[in-house]
Amino acid sequence: MGQIKYQLPPEEVLAPGHFACPGCGATLTMRYALKALGRKTVAVIPACCWSVIDGPVPYSAAGVPVFHTAFETAASTACGVKAGLDAQGDHETTVLAFAGDGGTFDIGLQALSGAAERNEDIVYICYDNEAYMNTGIQRSSATPFGAWTTTTPTESPKAEKKKNIVEILAAHRVPYIATASVAYPDDMISKIRKAKDIRGFKFIHVFSPCPPGWKFEPEDSIKISRMAIESKVFPLIEIFDGTDYRLSKEPEGIPVHDYIKMQGRFRHLDDEKIGLIQKNVDEEWARLCSKIVPAMQVSHAARDEMKGGRKSSRARGARGTGSAKKKEQSARR
Amino acid sequence: MTKYNYATVEEMPPLAFSLESTRMIPTGSWRHVRPVYRDKNSPCHVTCPAGEKIPAYFELVRQKKYEEAWYKILEDNPLPGVTGRVCYHPCEGQCNRAGYDGAVAIHNIERFVADRNLQNKKLPAAVESPKSEKVAVIGSGPAGLSCAYQLSRMGYRAVIYESDHEPGGMLRYGIPDYRLPKKILDKEIKDIETLGVEIMVDSRIGGNVAWSELERYDAVFVAVGAARSKKMETPGEELKGVYSGIDFLRELNTGKVPKIGRNVLVVGGGNTAIDAARSAMRLGKRVTVLYRRTRAEMPAVPEEIEEAEKEGVLFQFLVAPVGISGNKGKVSGIELVKMKLGEPDESGRKRPVPVKGSNFSLKADTIISAIGEEPDLAFLPYSFLKKGIRLFVDDDYTTGVPGIFAGGDAATNPNGTVVNAIMAGKEAAISIHEFLGWRSRSNGASHDVVAPEEVNTFYFPHENRVEVPRQTVQKSKSTFSEVNKTLTEEQALTEAERCFTCGTCLHCDVCMTFCPDVAISKDESGEYVIDYDHCKGCGICVEECPRGAMELVPEGARETAEEVKTA
Numbered sequence: 001m002g003q004i005k006y007q008l009p010p011e012e013v014l015a016p017g018h019f020a021c022p023g024c025g026a027t028l029t030m031r032y033a034l035k036a037l038g039r040k041t042v043a044v045i046p047a048c049c050w051s052v053i054d055g056p057v058p059y060s061a062a063g064v065p066v067f068h069t070a071f072e073t074a075a076s077t078a079c080g081v082k083a084g085l086d087a088q089g090d091h092e093t094t095v096l097a098f099a100g101d102g103g104t105f106d107i108g109l110q111a112l113s114g115a116a117e118r119n120e121d122i123v124y125i126c127y128d129n130e131a132y133m134n135t136g137i138q139r140s141s142a143t144p145f146g147a148w149t150t151t152t153p154t155e156s157p158k159a160e161k162k163k164n165i166v167e168i169l170a171a172h173r174v175p176y177i178a179t180a181s182v183a184y185p186d187d188m189i190s191k192i193r194k195a196k197d198i199r200g201f202k203f204i205h206v207f208s209p210c211p212p213g214w215k216f217e218p219e220d221s222i223k224i225s226r227m228a229i230e231s232k233v234f235p236l237i238e239i240f241d242g243t244d245y246r247l248s249k250e251p252e253g254i255p256v257h258d259y260i261k262m263q264g265r266f267r268h269l270d271d272e273k274i275g276l277i278q279k280n281v282d283e284e285w286a287r288l289c290s291k292i293v294p295a296m297q298v299s300h301a302a303r304d305e306m307k308g309g310r311k312s313s314r315a316r317g318a319r320g321t322g323s324a325k326k327k328e329q330s331a332r333r
Numbered sequence: 334m335t336k337y338n339y340a341t342v343e344e345m346p347p348l349a350f351s352l353e354s355t356r357m358i359p360t361g362s363w364r365h366v367r368p369v370y371r372d373k374n375s376p377c378h379v380t381c382p383a384g385e386k387i388p389a390y391f392e393l394v395r396q397k398k399y400e401e402a403w404y405k406i407l408e409d410n411p412l413p414g415v416t417g418r419v420c421y422h423p424c425e426g427q428c429n430r431a432g433y434d435g436a437v438a439i440h441n442i443e444r445f446v447a448d449r450n451l452q453n454k455k456l457p458a459a460v461e462s463p464k465s466e467k468v469a470v471i472g473s474g475p476a477g478l479s480c481a482y483q484l485s486r487m488g489y490r491a492v493i494y495e496s497d498h499e500p501g502g503m504l505r506y507g508i509p510d511y512r513l514p515k516k517i518l519d520k521e522i523k524d525i526e527t528l529g530v531e532i533m534v535d536s537r538i539g540g541n542v543a544w545s546e547l548e549r550y551d552a553v554f555v556a557v558g559a560a561r562s563k564k565m566e567t568p569g570e571e572l573k574g575v576y577s578g579i580d581f582l583r584e585l586n587t588g589k590v591p592k593i594g595r596n597v598l599v600v601g602g603g604n605t606a607i608d609a610a611r612s613a614m615r616l617g618k619r620v621t622v623l624y625r626r627t628r629a630e631m632p633a634v635p636e637e638i639e640e641a642e643k644e645g646v647l648f649q650f651l652v653a654p655v656g657i658s659g660n661k662g663k664v665s666g667i668e669l670v671k672m673k674l675g676e677p678d679e680s681g682r683k684r685p686v687p688v689k690g691s692n693f694s695l696k697a698d699t700i701i702s703a704i705g706e707e708p709d710l711a712f713l714p715y716s717f718l719k720k721g722i723r724l725f726v727d728d729d730y731t732t733g734v735p736g737i738f739a740g741g742d743a744a745t746n747p748n749g750t751v752v753n754a755i756m757a758g759k760e761a762a763i764s765i766h767e768f769l770g771w772r773s774r775s776n777g778a779s780h781d782v783v784a785p786e787e788v789n790t791f792y793f794p795h796e797n798r799v800e801v802p803r804q805t806v807q808k809s810k811s812t813f814s815e816v817n818k819t820l821t822e823e824q825a826l827t828e829a830e831r832c833f834t835c836g837t838c839l840h841c842d843v844c845m846t847f848c849p850d851v852a853i854s855k856d857e858s859g860e861y862v863i864d865y866d867h868c869k870g871c872g873i874c875v876e877e878c879p880r881g882a883m884e885l886v887p888e889g890a891r892e893t894a895e896e897v898k899t900a
Contacts, residue, residue: 020850
């Protein structure tokens with residue numbers, strides 16, 4: 001077996017010299033997204049960290065045309081760009097809406113819902129750093145329960161749970177929804193490539209840690225992302241047509257406590273509060289499994305048949321490299 | 334650039350647009366720590382007395398370059414087939430994988446590489462140009478062989494004087510066939526000779542060869558080992574049926590079958606005792622090992638003790654002999670006293686103290702005494718400084734007499750193992766090289782060792798340690814054929830894949846994959862280049878490096894970092 005290695009597309013579309021903070025998850029998300037989509041892409045970016053990261057006029061880091069647009073309009077502007085390209089007879093260029101959680105979960109939700117309902121042919125990537133980081137760490141509806149932000153200080157940390165954006169999108173029955181993490185770049189890239197090839201509305205929800213906003217050392221960005229997956233806080237899944245759920249990576253199931261303790265934004269939480277978070281994670285996980293399991297069983301039975309009754313292992317292929325899984329999916333289409 | 338370099342705001346078009354890349358912006362100025370690639374030592378490498386470059390030859394094994402892997406080992410140890418079988422492998426004890434899912438089977442991989450090259454006669458060439466100086470080595474055990482071999486690689490003429498009829502010392506006469514077959518030893522000694530080392534057998538210094546013969550050499554290395562069994566100093570030791578462990582093994586190893594009785598008692602707890610006991614077992618005898626401390630204090634290799642037990646050797650702990658009884662000049666039994674453990678002695682082990690009035694007797698036909706060995710130094714013409722029974726040598730293996738060096742079991746600081754003798758030979762060779770007026774090359778390697786927490790175990794899925802193929806106990810009990818077998822190629826490759834390769838960059842691209850600043854790339858030769866104009870020093874590359882081959886150094890301390898590198 002040996003060491004886990006990643007085979008990423010070699011071309012670097014994203015340029016260095018951008019204005020992201022050290023250890024930025026959103027920047028890695030863009031780097032991987034552009035590796036997956038290539039240069040024939042137009043990005044639409046609403047107000048978010050990436051408005052700054054891309055660089056000051058006359059500089060741009062993205063390496064592809066970027067349309068900076070108003071906070072609530074990422075999805076609608078992207079639809080307009082797509083329509084413009086179509087009018088010119090260009091049906092190949094991918095239009096990418098690239099927004100933060102504020103511009104997706106809160107301010108841009110209406111435009112997002114509209115574009116999803118119309119099944120517009122765009123890729124919408126939400127890099128979720130769980131607060132309005134660019135403007136100074138204000139809470140958003142993506143901020144998790146118990147987290148500190150400048151608007152939910154430690155005396156009264158956020159009392160509400162994180163909004164489940166993926167379920168909202170699933171309810172629109174769009175062709176493809178996936179969650180991804182910067183700690184599993186091969187998984188993320190294969191999902192974005194898949195999204196590129198599917199016609200209609202595609203939504204990718206990416207877990208993007210923010211060292212200054214979450215209060216951890218920048219070198220731990222990947223480690224924390226990995227722990228979010230392994231503790232089931234952020235499951236890696238795919239949803240086809242809003243109904244067919246697939247699990248991309250079976251988490252190890254480490255305690256949520258380990259993940260929480262890495263971050264200063266949760267420092268004020270006592271064991272009781274952390275227990276509540278664990279309970280919520282477990283419930284959400286059970287709910288998710290109830291949707292996934294039948295599909296898993298089907299796919300496992302199919303795989304077992306294919307391999308002559310070999311004992312199935314969920315862990316196999318869970319890192320997004322399972323060829324059996326890919327075959328299945330291409331067969332589906 | 335100039336085209337869009339507007340002088341005033343009025344000159345700009347109504348819609349702001351950017352056509353230049355941020356590559357122009359030196360965001361590296363934000364950095365206060367800088368990542369650097371810095372190979373560090375693996376714990377196995379620093380623990381190996383011979384200093385074998387384990388991560389390096391493991392990488393060659395993974396690439397199936399078995400010949401190159403062999404050459405890599407030969408840089409430090411001319412006897413990998415021997416140590417791959419009999420070394421006590423302290424490397425595995427320090428392996429960073431030990432606390433994760435079991436140490437890597439380094440010992441078995443070494444043996445695999447050596448055995449893979451059993452037919453290979455293409456030896457690596459000497460590393461330095463031939464020199465006019467000649468060096469004599471007394472003794473062809475592991476220390477002598479290692480020293481002569483290293484001197485030969487450095488371009489010297491090395492001549493070994495061996496008092497026995499065949500070279501190898503204790504490797505030949507002290508280790509039974511079931512642990513080390515003679516053909517392996519013969520092959521590796523032959524290789525050393527091929528390299529240019531001359532071995533004069535049947536040449537006992539102070540016997541048929543006068544010490545004055547050595548005066549024509551520019552330096553002498555004394556490596557006569559410790560080949561004489563210590564006396565038990567108990568009445569009855571001269572009786573027929575009392576053997577010393579060394580003599581018993583020597584007879585076996587020269588093809589004779591010692592005449593021993595049915596009921597054999599072995600006194601001692603070291604490797605010689607265990608070797609003697611297991612050998613007697615193979616001759617079909619009932620064997621009991623008597624040891625004055627407990628199993629935990631036994632100096633023998635634990636695996637050897639376990640194997641002896643499996644084969645049916647009995648053990649009796651906390652007993653010491655006080656007398657041997659005889660009948661018509663022949664051994665009939667032994668009188669023992671029970672012991673208890675007291676305060677720790679200078680070796681750190683608890684001192685055994687006799688329990689008064691606890692004497693008892695055991696019946697025996699043969700008693701093998703293996704309570705330790707000592708060097709025979711009577712042949713030396715000068716009065717050398719000694720410490721106890723051994724020659725006193727400094728850290729550089731000098732004896733105090735200019736030009737005469739000593740090492741191995743004959744000198745101080747040994748632990749009586751093959752690999753320590755190999756180390757002594759290698760280091761003494763470097764000392765002799767310097768004595769002869771040359772400057773030895775410092776390899777400039779870092780002294781830092783990768784700690785277990787520096788390994789990013791995420792990248793290494795759990796994988797069990799290889800099961801070493803073994804002969805069945807039933808078969809082992811009755812023959813002298815080898816107990817442990819060589820790994821198959823498949824096993825060796827799987828096991829080599831388990832190695833974390835601590836501290837040595839394998840160009841796995843993890844650093845490059847996770848850089849948010851797109852500041853790491855590869856040059857034409859495949860080496861990583863960090864673009865310090867843009868690296869913001871987040872440290873993800875260092876944190877994610879699977880094997881601790883990178884580190885963060887404070888910015889502005891550039892010189893210091895360079896100094897550390899060259900120190």
